[in-house]
Amino acid sequence: MSLEQNINGAIKTAMLAKAEAELRALRAIKAAILLAKTSEGSTGELTEADELKLLQKLAKQRKDSLEIFTQQNRADLAKKEEEELAVIERYLPQQMDEAALRAELTAIIASVGAASPADMGKVMGAATKQLAGKADGKAISAMVKELLTK
Structure with a gap:
């Protein structure tokens, strides 16, 4: 099952559960997948390596934003980034200790x-x-x- 199919299923589940933070992160992943699939020079399909790079990029963006918001004492925005990062990390492989x-x-x-x-x-x-x-x-x-x- 591809990442896109997993995300679509998870979006439905999050919508039924009314999980706003999870839904926000899943929609961000879906948007990134669609952008990657329709970008110029794309074949229309993503390989597993492409999906992994995409998720890593999204996670890095969230970590960078989290760091900035924490430095600027914006706990409200930092909390949103943390929630989204947690959801994105569920789809990434386990990190090495x-x-x-x-x-x-x-x-x-x-x-x-x-x-x-x-x-x-x-x-x-x-x-x-x-x-x-x-x-x-x-x-x-x-x-x-x-x-x-x-």
Whole structure:
């Protein structure tokens, strides 16, 4: 079952349950899917990788907005972003914990042969491909930097 079908079913359920926050997030996901499917150069269908990138983009937007609203003491807007982020994260794969991420990155660093912070680009290229959807890019970058400076 595709993401779009899952979202359509979840929208119906949220409408019946009158879950406003969930409905808002699901409609945002559906809108992003429709935009991606009808964008120029699109084949009209989304692959699983495209769906994953789309969800990650939406989650990142919510996290960035949440951070800004929290800094500006806008609890009302921050609460909405948190609610939407929680719904979006249900459709994303489980994120890796710090220990698993460290182990994966250590293996990637060894396989690439990186030894200093100057090799960060090589490691990041391999890591972002291998860990796509499993870990946040900021977390990967920070841990790679930490591991290479040791």
